[in-house]
Amino acid sequence: MMKLKLTLSVSLLAVAAIMPRVAMAEVSPLDLVGPIADYKIYVSENAEKLVTNTKAFTDAVKAGELDKAKALFGSTRMSYEAIEPIAELFSDLDGSIDSRADDHEKAEKDPEFTGFHRIEYGLFAENSTKDLAPFADKLMADVTELNKRITDLTLPPEKVVGGAAVLMEEVAATKISGEEDRYSHTDLWDFKANFDGSRKIFDLVRPLVEKDDSAFVTKVSGNFDKVDTTLAKYKTAEGYQLYDKLTEDDRAVLAAAVNTLAEDLSTLRGKLGLN
Amino acid sequence: MTMSDNKLITNRRNMLLGVGAAAGSALASGLTTARAAENQGGQVTDAPVSDKMQERQPFYGPHQAGIVTPRPAAGMIASFHVLANTPDDVERLFRTLSNRIAFLMAGGTPPALDDKLPPSDSGLLGPVVPPDNLTMTVSLGASFFDQRDWLAPYKPARLSRMKAFPNDALDADLCHGDLGLQISSNTPDTNIHALRDILKNLPDLMVLRWKQEGSVPVLPPKPDGSHESARNFLGFRDGSANPDATDAALMDKIVWVPEGGDEPAWTHGGTYQAVRIIRNFVERWDRTPLGEQERIIGRKKPTGAPFGGSSEHDVPDYTKDPEGTVTPLDAHIRMANTRTLASNANLILRRPFNYSNGVSKSGQLEQGLLFICYQADLEKGFITVQNQLNGEPLEEYIKPIGGGFFFTPPGPLDETDFVGRTLLEATGHAMTRTKS
Numbered sequence: 001m002m003k004l005k006l007t008l009s010v011s012l013l014a015v016a017a018i019m020p021r022v023a024m025a026e027v028s029p030l031d032l033v034g035p036i037a038d039y040k041i042y043v044s045e046n047a048e049k050l051v052t053n054t055k056a057f058t059d060a061v062k063a064g065e066l067d068k069a070k071a072l073f074g075s076t077r078m079s080y081e082a083i084e085p086i087a088e089l090f091s092d093l094d095g096s097i098d099s100r101a102d103d104h105e106k107a108e109k110d111p112e113f114t115g116f117h118r119i120e121y122g123l124f125a126e127n128s129t130k131d132l133a134p135f136a137d138k139l140m141a142d143v144t145e146l147n148k149r150i151t152d153l154t155l156p157p158e159k160v161v162g163g164a165a166v167l168m169e170e171v172a173a174t175k176i177s178g179e180e181d182r183y184s185h186t187d188l189w190d191f192k193a194n195f196d197g198s199r200k201i202f203d204l205v206r207p208l209v210e211k212d213d214s215a216f217v218t219k220v221s222g223n224f225d226k227v228d229t230t231l232a233k234y235k236t237a238e239g240y241q242l243y244d245k246l247t248e249d250d251r252a253v254l255a256a257a258v259n260t261l262a263e264d265l266s267t268l269r270g271k272l273g274l275n
Numbered sequence: 276m277t278m279s280d281n282k283l284i285t286n287r288r289n290m291l292l293g294v295g296a297a298a299g300s301a302l303a304s305g306l307t308t309a310r311a312a313e314n315q316g317g318q319v320t321d322a323p324v325s326d327k328m329q330e331r332q333p334f335y336g337p338h339q340a341g342i343v344t345p346r347p348a349a350g351m352i353a354s355f356h357v358l359a360n361t362p363d364d365v366e367r368l369f370r371t372l373s374n375r376i377a378f379l380m381a382g383g384t385p386p387a388l389d390d391k392l393p394p395s396d397s398g399l400l401g402p403v404v405p406p407d408n409l410t411m412t413v414s415l416g417a418s419f420f421d422q423r424d425w426l427a428p429y430k431p432a433r434l435s436r437m438k439a440f441p442n443d444a445l446d447a448d449l450c451h452g453d454l455g456l457q458i459s460s461n462t463p464d465t466n467i468h469a470l471r472d473i474l475k476n477l478p479d480l481m482v483l484r485w486k487q488e489g490s491v492p493v494l495p496p497k498p499d500g501s502h503e504s505a506r507n508f509l510g511f512r513d514g515s516a517n518p519d520a521t522d523a524a525l526m527d528k529i530v531w532v533p534e535g536g537d538e539p540a541w542t543h544g545g546t547y548q549a550v551r552i553i554r555n556f557v558e559r560w561d562r563t564p565l566g567e568q569e570r571i572i573g574r575k576k577p578t579g580a581p582f583g584g585s586s587e588h589d590v591p592d593y594t595k596d597p598e599g600t601v602t603p604l605d606a607h608i609r610m611a612n613t614r615t616l617a618s619n620a621n622l623i624l625r626r627p628f629n630y631s632n633g634v635s636k637s638g639q640l641e642q643g644l645l646f647i648c649y650q651a652d653l654e655k656g657f658i659t660v661q662n663q664l665n666g667e668p669l670e671e672y673i674k675p676i677g678g679g680f681f682f683t684p685p686g687p688l689d690e691t692d693f694v695g696r697t698l699l700e701a702t703g704h705a706m707t708r709t710k711s
Contacts (some may be wrong), residue, residue, distance in 0.1 A: 223479070252356040252482050259478035270391030 027208045027272045032157050035204035039160050042200055043083045047147040050079040054143045058136035061119060064129045073123065074186035074239050077116055080143075081193035082200070083150075084170060085163025090149055097142045100180065114138050117183075124183035158274045164201040165265035167194045172258045176251065178243040188240035191254070192231055199224050202265065209271050216271070220264050223257045230254055327461050330408035334373075334380045337544045338531060339686040339694060341410030341457055342649050343520040343624070346505075348493055350459040350628035351466045352550050352645060353486040354452030354679065357419060358479065362704040365426075368480045369695035372413055373687055375476050376694075379469045382406035397471045399464060409460040411469055413694045414548045414681030419453040429701050431532075431542050431682040433653040437549075440661055442670045449485050449552055449677025457548070457647060459628075463488060485677070487552050489628025489645035504579060504587055508555050508629045508642050509672070511572050512579030515587040516612060518622050529622045532651050541697035544685030546649045549623075549657035552630070552677035555643035560672045571668045573606030581608065590614065607669045611660055621663075623648040623656040643673065653680060 053076040060069040080087060080098065088094045095103070097115040104110035108121050114135055122132045171194050174180060181187045202220060210217045230253050234241040246254075269275070332340045359368040382404050385396035396404065420430035439445050456473065458466045466488065474483060491505045504512040518529050527533065532542045560568065569576055579587030582601045591602055593614055602609050612618055626649065631642040650656030657680075687693050699706070 255482045256358045263478045
């Protein structure tokens with residue numbers, strides 16, 4: 001708690017330093033302090049949840065509990081995906097935690113290919129926990145380190161506000177196609193987490209935009225709702241149906257919503273006077 | 276900027292102004308073009324110069340632009356999934372498309388926004404968008420009507436989902452679409468700029484499904500002002516037998532859906548568009564003897580003249596060659612068009628581009644023809660012609676892999692009108708906005 005307070009006062013300074021110019025929606029730097037502090041709590045909670053869930057997941061992998069590990073894969077990733085704009089600030093960890101086979105020259109066989117997707121490959125493509133223990137240990141160490149670094153992090157306001165759009169760009173560029181979780185096909189879990197993470201940011205700053213641009217707020221909320229309604233069709237008791245159950249029409253609905261949210265949220269920084 | 280910089284630019288400008296004359300005299304004195312280019316000076320990253328950037332095509336008229344418009348050097352087909360389902364949303368889609376196309380085809384300065392916001396234009400053509408001979412042609416696929424109960428009764432009578440012909444190997448990711456845009460202009464960059472503008476302005480109503488870009492090889496102007504048909508990637512002239520697009524009466528017969536008849540009234544002035552992505556096996560073609568290539572096509576390769584003719588525009592008389600001793604009976608041009616009174620009913624207006632995409636898994640060039648044609652009757656036009664061609668010897672060298680059938684609505688009459696207005700009016704939709 002001490003640490004959180006300290007970080008807050010630092011954030012305030014960071015906000016003030018970054019906004020020398022007149023804000024478009026007449027948002028004062030002080031107005032952003034509350035939302036940024038709340039977002040820091042959201043990120044910290046998710047990072048801690050990620051540590052807890054990754055522990056259970058990697059324990060199952062190491063114990064050779066294939067079915068349990070498979071079942072935990074989709075939900076474990078969600079707390080990472082929800083805070084991806086912040087997690088990605090640490091590119092070394094993002095690479096070792098969440099890179100995909102095609103980020104590596106030798107793809108699945110590349111020794112640099114580690115993290116969630118390397119384990120996913122073992123569990124779902126090779127249907128085995130064999131030889132996954134070192135990857136499990138590495139993943140556990142990485143998420144623990146991520147949590148530590150996030151605790152110490154001062155959140156740059158433009159990264160937080162920009163993060164709402166960044167999450168949509170991620171989905172639009174590499175996720176809507178189902179290439180993210182290509183072995184497990186648990187992409188809809190990731191979608192849900194990405195959208196929730198983006199909406200969290202939007203909701204936190206929403207009161208600042210609403211007074212000057214209620215049409216914008218209504219439009220963005222409407223598109224988030226559209227995504228929720230569409231994803232809800234694929235909800236199961238445990239989480240979500242596999243990506244291949246997503247119909248062509250619903251995929252187009254999600255793609256259009258993502259593109260529109262990406263366009264609209266790309267103006268959010270500017271609307272709040274952030275560069 | 277320093278004085279010497281200024282001087283340098285002035286000198287360079289003078290040099291550019293003198294390019295025409297310099298190039299002329301360079302040719303006259305027998306200098307190679309490489310040498311002439313060397314003499315122009317300039318920096319390696321200087322933009323190539325074109326005097327055609329201000330060429331402008333009219334957007335308004337009874338027919339959409341880009342159909343009888345002479346085909347420029349760069350073309351593209353982009354196919355979209357449409358998310359507009361209600362009449363209001365379809366109206367917004369149509370109006371926004373027309374607004375954007377009107378701006379892009381006319382050129383102009385996009386609005387400046389606060390620099391904390393993303394700019395309104397991609398800027399890839401500079402702060403002032405040049406028209407560059409751009410046309411954007413909007414067409415609707417069968418699914419656009421089939422998937423909307425309120426539109427289904429107004430589907431053009433001959434619009435169908437493209438079915439595979441015997442030689443086709445269709446890739447689902449390159450086929451069909453609710454809405455197609457044919458974009459053509461003098462440069463690929465202008466087309467890309469236009470596409471990005473549309474994507475940015477209609478993200479909630481259109482999702483891009485596939486696109487194919489193409490080009491047309493340019494020729495030097497002929498001294499006598501005459502024109503030749505461009506060549507395809509098989510090295511043959513393509514389009515020699517195209518009907519005369521400057522003959523309005525002929526276009527009324529061949530291209531435009533007439534008034535009356537069994538088509539819905541709203542389609543009058545529109546046309547059917549057939550798009551085919553036809554891969555050419557060019558390595559194999561290039562290893563085929565010239566005589567065989569010519570017999571397969573039915574034309575001489577250097578001139579494009581039919582057998583027994585001297586120019587590409589000569590019309591072969593098959594009545595005098597019933598056995599195929601002059602032009603083989605299975606030559607491409609003979610199977611496509613038998614040149615009889617009856618075959619006049621099957622004429623189409625072709626407007627294709629060559630495409631080149633990359634390398635196949637086998638290490639061969641992925642290239643071919645982005646075939647586009649227009650006709651008043653899709654069944655009597657493209658479908659009949661393609662059925663006549665089924666089994667032709669050329670099939671060994673070509674493989675259609677994508678495309679689709681579309682209907683191209685009539686053009687917007689003036690600034691208050693928009694493409695698709697006649698369709699919406701036919702459905703009885705009360706327009707939500709009087710002005711777009």
